[in-house]
Amino acid sequence: MKLILHQIALTTLCFGLLYGAVLGFTFLVFPDPPRVGWLDLETSDTTPYRTATKNFFLARDVLDVPDQKVLLIGASNTLVGFTQRSVQALVPCAKVSNLAIGSANITELHQLVDLVHEVQDEGARRSNTFVIGVWFGMFADTEKRWPGPDRHHGDTDLDVERYRYGFYRRTSTGPVATLPPEWLRAGALLIRPYLLVEEVTRDLTVEFRRIVLGRQPNLTEAQRETAVMSEQDKSDALAYWRLNMGSTSEISQAQVLLLQNTIDELLRSGEKVVLVDLPIPSWHRDASIYQPGYARAVENIFNHFAGRPNFQGLKMADLDEDKDYVDEVHPKPHLANVWASRLASVLTPLTCTARTATDPEAPCRSGLQLPPTDTDAAKLSAGERALPKTRNAHDGRSTNIRQADGRVPRCVR
Amino acid sequence: MSFVSPIFFAFLAITVFAFHLNTSVAYRRRVMAVANAVFIASYVNNVSELLPLLAFLLLGYAGLEAVRRRQTSSSLAAGIVVVLAVYIFLKRFTFIEPLARLPFPYLIVGLSYILFRVLQVMVDARSGSLPDRIGPLAFFRYTCNFLCFVSGPIQRYQDFATMDGLDAVRLDADRVYEAFSRIVTGYFKFVVIAAVANYFFMSFSPQLFGAAPLGPFKLSLLYGFCVAAYTAYLYFNFSGYMDIVIGIGLLLGQVLPENFNRPFTARSFLEFWQRWHMTLSEWFKLYLFNPFLMFLMTRFPAPGLTAYLGVAAFFVTFLVMGIWHGTTLVFVIYGLLMGAGASLNKLWQIACANRFGKKRYRALSQMTAYIYLARGLTFAYFAVALTCLWVPELHQFLTLSKRLGITGTGGAFVLLALSFSAAALILDSVVAWFSSRGDGLRAVSEGLVYKNMSLAIRILAMLVIASIFNAPADFVYKAF
Numbered sequence: 001m002k003l004i005l006h007q008i009a010l011t012t013l014c015f016g017l018l019y020g021a022v023l024g025f026t027f028l029v030f031p032d033p034p035r036v037g038w039l040d041l042e043t044s045d046t047t048p049y050r051t052a053t054k055n056f057f058l059a060r061d062v063l064d065v066p067d068q069k070v071l072l073i074g075a076s077n078t079l080v081g082f083t084q085r086s087v088q089a090l091v092p093c094a095k096v097s098n099l100a101i102g103s104a105n106i107t108e109l110h111q112l113v114d115l116v117h118e119v120q121d122e123g124a125r126r127s128n129t130f131v132i133g134v135w136f137g138m139f140a141d142t143e144k145r146w147p148g149p150d151r152h153h154g155d156t157d158l159d160v161e162r163y164r165y166g167f168y169r170r171t172s173t174g175p176v177a178t179l180p181p182e183w184l185r186a187g188a189l190l191i192r193p194y195l196l197v198e199e200v201t202r203d204l205t206v207e208f209r210r211i212v213l214g215r216q217p218n219l220t221e222a223q224r225e226t227a228v229m230s231e232q233d234k235s236d237a238l239a240y241w242r243l244n245m246g247s248t249s250e251i252s253q254a255q256v257l258l259l260q261n262t263i264d265e266l267l268r269s270g271e272k273v274v275l276v277d278l279p280i281p282s283w284h285r286d287a288s289i290y291q292p293g294y295a296r297a298v299e300n301i302f303n304h305f306a307g308r309p310n311f312q313g314l315k316m317a318d319l320d321e322d323k324d325y326v327d328e329v330h331p332k333p334h335l336a337n338v339w340a341s342r343l344a345s346v347l348t349p350l351t352c353t354a355r356t357a358t359d360p361e362a363p364c365r366s367g368l369q370l371p372p373t374d375t376d377a378a379k380l381s382a383g384e385r386a387l388p389k390t391r392n393a394h395d396g397r398s399t400n401i402r403q404a405d406g407r408v409p410r411c412v413r
Numbered sequence: 414m415s416f417v418s419p420i421f422f423a424f425l426a427i428t429v430f431a432f433h434l435n436t437s438v439a440y441r442r443r444v445m446a447v448a449n450a451v452f453i454a455s456y457v458n459n460v461s462e463l464l465p466l467l468a469f470l471l472l473g474y475a476g477l478e479a480v481r482r483r484q485t486s487s488s489l490a491a492g493i494v495v496v497l498a499v500y501i502f503l504k505r506f507t508f509i510e511p512l513a514r515l516p517f518p519y520l521i522v523g524l525s526y527i528l529f530r531v532l533q534v535m536v537d538a539r540s541g542s543l544p545d546r547i548g549p550l551a552f553f554r555y556t557c558n559f560l561c562f563v564s565g566p567i568q569r570y571q572d573f574a575t576m577d578g579l580d581a582v583r584l585d586a587d588r589v590y591e592a593f594s595r596i597v598t599g600y601f602k603f604v605v606i607a608a609v610a611n612y613f614f615m616s617f618s619p620q621l622f623g624a625a626p627l628g629p630f631k632l633s634l635l636y637g638f639c640v641a642a643y644t645a646y647l648y649f650n651f652s653g654y655m656d657i658v659i660g661i662g663l664l665l666g667q668v669l670p671e672n673f674n675r676p677f678t679a680r681s682f683l684e685f686w687q688r689w690h691m692t693l694s695e696w697f698k699l700y701l702f703n704p705f706l707m708f709l710m711t712r713f714p715a716p717g718l719t720a721y722l723g724v725a726a727f728f729v730t731f732l733v734m735g736i737w738h739g740t741t742l743v744f745v746i747y748g749l750l751m752g753a754g755a756s757l758n759k760l761w762q763i764a765c766a767n768r769f770g771k772k773r774y775r776a777l778s779q780m781t782a783y784i785y786l787a788r789g790l791t792f793a794y795f796a797v798a799l800t801c802l803w804v805p806e807l808h809q810f811l812t813l814s815k816r817l818g819i820t821g822t823g824g825a826f827v828l829l830a831l832s833f834s835a836a837a838l839i840l841d842s843v844v845a846w847f848s849s850r851g852d853g854l855r856a857v858s859e860g861l862v863y864k865n866m867s868l869a870i871r872i873l874a875m876l877v878i879a880s881i882f883n884a885p886a887d888f889v890y891k892a893f
Contacts, residue, residue, distance in 0.1 A: 151883040197877040
């Protein structure tokens with residue numbers, strides 16, 4: 001037994017030394033990202049975490065701040081349609097985080113909310129404004145969305161990250177944290193050697209994945225702006241979404257119910273919610289078998305929460321010109337600016353009111369730059385359809401949020 | 414209990430610690446019995462899931478006792494028939510499942526390997542080659558040894574008995590390092606190399622069943638790549654498992670039999686099976702091939718027929734061995750392919766010896782071109798036949814066969830054989846070059862620091878690379 005313990009000690013010592021050396025090296029290769037109180041998952045590939053889910057999961061503790069926070073959650077169209085920088089520029093009273101994750105369904109949104117809450121104290125939670133961007137593609141059951149053999153049955157992308165480094169363990173009742181949330185930052189630092197290898201692997205296999213596995217690199221902004229879908233592309237897209245929805249003919253009612261429950265939980269805990277019915281190009285909306293059921297479900301949810309304080313609904317169905325979309329779902333950059341301004345018109349009064357009500361001096365101490373709203377107004381006039389129409393949750397009527405002079409409301413002292 | 418779970422490592426640490434706490438044989442046997450019970454219990458959620466396994470073990474023990482007491486061929490035959498029938502029922506072979514099945518979920522992991530052990534002791538009890546009467550607890554420790562429970566190796570009772578609770582291995586610092594190194598290497602193979610091969614396999618194989626049209630060359634290339642990736646996955650997964658259990662066995666005073674001996678250096682299909690899953694081949698040789706050949710030779714005593722009777726015996730043995738791997742009709746096809754491979758190989762040997770004479774045939778088989786071509790053909794045949802293991806449903810198998818046709822399968826076979834031959838030749842040359850210049854390195858590699866740092870590097874690489882994959886790896890042979 002002594003011999004075995006001796007060997008264990010030797011192996012542990014060597015492993016500790018090696019791990020420590022690699023850990024130290026990682027700080028030279030990629031310094032810790034600055035902790036600014038917000039996250040932008042669109043730029044995850046510039047962080048040590050590289051993927052959106054990993055970035056969110058490991059860096060979410062930065063959201064534990066008392067400032068007003070706008071947390072954008074949804075799928076990839078929320079990620080590219082409400083870019084962090086464009087929304088932040090128009091919403092001066094809050095720190096805007098874009099936490100949208102590609103291919104997310106409602107289950108994953110719910111998990112995302114839970115994971116945010118896990119790292120926040122009561123005060124930080126109360127200053128959350130969740131913006132939930134939805135479209136029909138998000139209402140697929142998890143087992144059907146990720147049926148692949150590469151993961152445990154029923155795991156979302158976030159679940160995969162939970163278990164990947166042992167921060168959570170799998171139980172019959174769901175994931176249970178093995179690492180206390182307050183230790184998340186320490187855990188994220190300790191696993192840096194893992195991140196280093198993942199980064200090197202990704203970099204070394206980019207060409208391989210492109211050529212052999214057919215993984216296409218992300219389009220540049222210019223390419224996205226000029227993209228045009230052919231009839232074949234449209235047909236392929238419809239087939240893709242049918243497969244992605246689990247080859248069913250209707251959206252999942254369980255996912256609808258889960259969205260309703262998620263919003264309800266948020267409102268009950270005193271957080272604010274903006275539910276955004278994201279537009280898709282008209283050809284897709286008209287051709288998809290899922291759109292009618294989805295439209296009914298979202299309308300019901302809007303009606304269900306109408307009148308609840310802290311809830312706002314935003315519909316942008318008029319922004320459906322085919323030529324404004326890169327593909328069947330994602331807006332081109334110029335349209336994304338319009339999306340952002342529409343959202344800002346709802347968020348600015350919501351967040352500034354809350355902020356000034358609790359701390360009138362806060363906007364001017366925050367260091368956040370107020371946006372040049374005249375310029376914005378000029379930009380927006382290029383797409384006058386962008387005039388922000390929101391549905392007032394209290395009376396259900398559409399109201400024009402923009403001020404009479406065309407300027408979006410500013411945070412005032 | 415997954416071999417990659419923290420619970421398994423805790424279980425292992427406790428078992429090894431408890432085992433070495435006392436040197437009493439009776440104590441150590443109790444420790445191993447408890448460890449086996451805990452290990453098996455970890456696979457189930459309630460007791461009812463264990464009942465069929467317990468019943469099978471009781472039946473096996475009753476059969477063993479009946480054969481030992483009566484010492485008649487009829488009692489052995491009856492015992493074998495009953496045990497096999499219950500095994501087929503419990504394993505839910507597709508042809509029996511619609512007729513009868515137990516109406517609740519139960520554990521079938523390990524059942525195939527228990528079957529081998531039960532049949533072995535029954536046959537040996539009849540022939541009188543068992544050392545003593547096997548007590549029920551010894552029977553349990555032998556059939557349910559947690560080291561061999563999931564995927565073998567198939568150890569003979571006579572070998573197990575020599576180390577049951579005894580110090581068959583005298584541990585010293587080098588032996589302990591060897592055990593640790595073997596375990597880490599096993600995990601590295603299993604968690605990293607096999608997982609990477611599986612990643613490629615899983616990435617490409619769906620295209621074989623997709624609707625997209627593929628030209629004959631692309632189809633052959635794709636199929637060839639998939640079968641090569643699956644073969645690599647299977648080998649590193651299974652041999653990794655063997656390294657792990659053999660290493661753990663050393664720490665528990667057991668020398669488990671090796672299951673692999675560089676199988677891809679085999680120059681013929683028959684040699685391949687002397688190097689691949691060796692304990693399975695050995696079992697079939699002892700308990701099916703030899704008795705069956707003896708039976709045939711008794712029935713057909715003409716000396717000129719002996720070689721051809723061997724061909725028939727090989728066919729039947731490999732057919733049964735193939736069928737053992739699964740419960741669907743595709744595994745019958747697998748068995749036929751294995752049987753055809755073995756008997757054609759034997760016929761080739763007979764034909765060459767007749768045509769060239771033994772001396773010239775031996776000279777021919779020592780030629781470099783012959784060696785590498787034979788290695789390539791052996792690999793290609795085995796890899797293509799393994800398709801049955803990853804397309805276990807008949808309708809899928811037929812769809813794939815139809816799509817590939819003779820051209821696709823043949824093209825892939827030729828591509829595999831030639832690429833493997835070339836790769837093996839290059840690899841052997843590189844290894845030989847390094848071996849001739851490795852004296853200095855060898856001296857360094859014996860040092861304590863080097864040895865332990867190399868262990869640490871393997872552990873780190875394994876942990877880090879394993880985290881890249883979304884799901885933990887599992888042992889593929891567990892399913893057979």
